[in-house]
Amino acid sequence: MQRREIIKTAAITVFGAGLPFSGAIAQNRFAKYAGSTVVMNIPAHPHYDAMQKLLPEFTKETGIKVEVDKVAIGRLKEKQLLEMAKPSGDYDLACYIVMWKGEYVSKNLVHQLEPFFANAALADPAYDMKDIVPIYLENLGLVGGPKGYLAGPGAKLYGLPYGAETSVLAYRKDVFDELKLKVPETYAEFRALLPVLKERSGMGALTSRGQAGHQAVHAWLLHLNPLGGSVFDDQWKPRFNDKVGVDALKFLQEVVATGPAGIAGYGQGEANTAFLQGKAAMYLDSTSLAGVMADPARSQVVGKVSFALHPKGVRRASQSGGLGLTIPKNSKNAEAGFLLMQWLTSKQQDKAVTMLGGAPMRNSTLRDVDAVRKYPEFITFVEALKYSNPDWRPIIPVWDKINVQALGVAISEALTGKKSAEDALNGAVPQVTSIMREAGYKI
Known part of the structure; x- marks a missing residue:
């Protein structure tokens, strides 16, 4: 199989394509968590600066509050390792740099995402995983495949690209x-x-x-x-x-x-x-x-x-590289953290963060008429992604x-x-x- 087909097949397998969704369940998936607070650890970074402007809308739509812990990117890993080593940590959602994914999984610090996407009470039926740029999904999200970090047999999803780059x-x-x-x-x-x-x-x-x-x-x-x-x-x-x-x-x-x-x-x-x-x-x-x-x-x-x-x-x-979002194993509100992750990386919010100066992670945004009008360089970016290398660095633990x-x-x-x-x-x-x-x- 060609690499792109392997990634596409892996995505279908990981994300439970074809699962039945109830419209009523999907419509009310936030109700159980209204009034709760998701604590999110992020770096001082242009993409996450833009992201913060979206959070009031998330709370308005869902009733879920978001508390942001922003630190210098050079301190991000140190703080995360300290928090994720506790029996019960403070973070429900954490931003990580691509080269940490293998280490975090080897230390059993983060959740697999398949169970969340397979849960009809949580998953958005309109999410469209196949719209995410395949190289970003592989590079930032998959662990356990060929070499331990590429798409293919054994690969599991532990994060989603958010602030991905080429x-x-x-x-x-x-x-x-x-x-x-x-x-x-x-x-x-x-x-x-x-x-x-x-x-x-x-x-x-x-x-x-x-x-x-x-x-x-x-x-x-x-x-x-x-x-x-x-x-x-x-x-x-x-x-x-x-x-x-x-x-x-x-x-x-x-x-x-x-x-x-x-x-x-x-x-x-x-x-x-x-x-x-x-x-x-x-x-x-x-x-x-x-x-x-x-x-x-x-x-x-x-x-x-x-x-x-x-x-x-x-x-x-x-x-291929950049930043992604993952859910710590010791999160107190993992399901609410997933709902925020899913919302931020949806088609609508990917376009929204891009129009505020963030980095798109979906093909639909990179080809969106409004986005390309504002950022004509997206035409070059789409071409560059054809040559983006998932094995750019060996992402071993x-x-x-x-x-x-x-x-x-x-x-x-x-x-x-x-x-x-x-x-x-x-x-x-x-x-x-x-x-x-x-x-x-x-x-």
């Missing part, structure tokens, strides 16, 4: 037009453009993350995949230090050398801000920033930005440990000039191998 190239059309520069379509053109754009524009060529830990690894993966590399081979042996891995890191070093000041210490927020404030001519990262770019209250580049596909290396590839403690340190050392690209990646191999062996991988 990667595209945003660029200052006004700057490119003035300097008569061509938007890069390949990595060869991309590489050649960096010093030229830096010299001729007087601003950073490309903004990027560079901060030690996850941020630096995220930036490196943006180039590793299109150039044909991967973190492990098919036997889970590290291959990130091969010629392709080193070349991707050298490219990132060139990005830092030609980027805005301080780029080697940028997290996602700083990288975004540099582009929004006109300090960089290009942005290669998450589609989730598109709504902010178009907001005059938060962006100084409104009307000056165009979008293109992630440049092609040896293959066309774009990121120990990935976050490798990501933060090993590769995240090594890549930062290369970006700050402490080590060469070769020495940095070679030096990380023993630590990554040790982490994998401790986790039970026979390498």
Whole structure:
């Protein structure tokens, strides 16, 4: 079967397609929970900023109150692990980053969603699971399939995409037009453009993350995949230090050398801000920033930005990642939490959050006439999703440990000039191998 067909089949199996629904039951599914409170843990993030504007309507429609615990995204996992380790936790719904899904499931911290969707007293018959972008559903929601995190036999649903993303190239059309520069379509053109754009524009060529830990690894993966590399081979042996891995890191070093000041210490927020404030001519990262770019209250580049596909290396590839929603196992109000999750990710509310500057997770929104009129870049986003790779990073339970403690340190050392690209990646191999062996991988 082709991958898209596997995802579609998995969705039908997981979500109990064809279950009988009673209109009366569906109409009154909120009544039992009216007056209750759902506690939701979210990050400070543009998508969730937009989401919060929808919550009063949810309470008006359902009678269910929502209490939001918003924390810096860098503290999100630490706080969730503390809460989810308790016999009874404070969170009924939690936002997670894609790379945590395997760890949370391996530690038995989150609910499978199939029982909720199979419950006619809770499930919305108009939900239409097949409308969710398949790559987002697979990447953010499924655990237990091939490799432990892909669609296929054994895959179960533990979360839904909400704040999902792929990667595209945003660029200052006004700057490119003035300097008569061509938007890069390949990595060869991309590489050649960096010093030229830096010299001729007087601003950073490309903004990027560079901060030690996850941020630096995220930036490196943006180039590793299109150039044909991967973190492990098919036997889970590290291959990130091969010629392709080193070349991707050298490219990132060139990005830092030609980027805005301080780029080697940028997290996602700083990288975004540099582009929004006109300090960089290009942005290669998450589609989730598109709504902010178009907001005059938060962006100084409104009307000056165009979008293109992630440049092609040896293959066309774009990121899959972002944020999702899950229900902690120790939730006090799991069913009410599910109702909020289902409501937020419905067709109507997906369009609503998108029109407020959030990131769409449904095909119907990406193709909606009103949404495309407001965000014409959605045409490019739909094309980019054809190349989005669900195996962009190995989302195994120990990935976050490798990501933060090993590769995240090594890549930062290369970006700050402490080590060469070769020495940095070679030096990380023993630590990554040790982490994998401790986790039970026979390498």
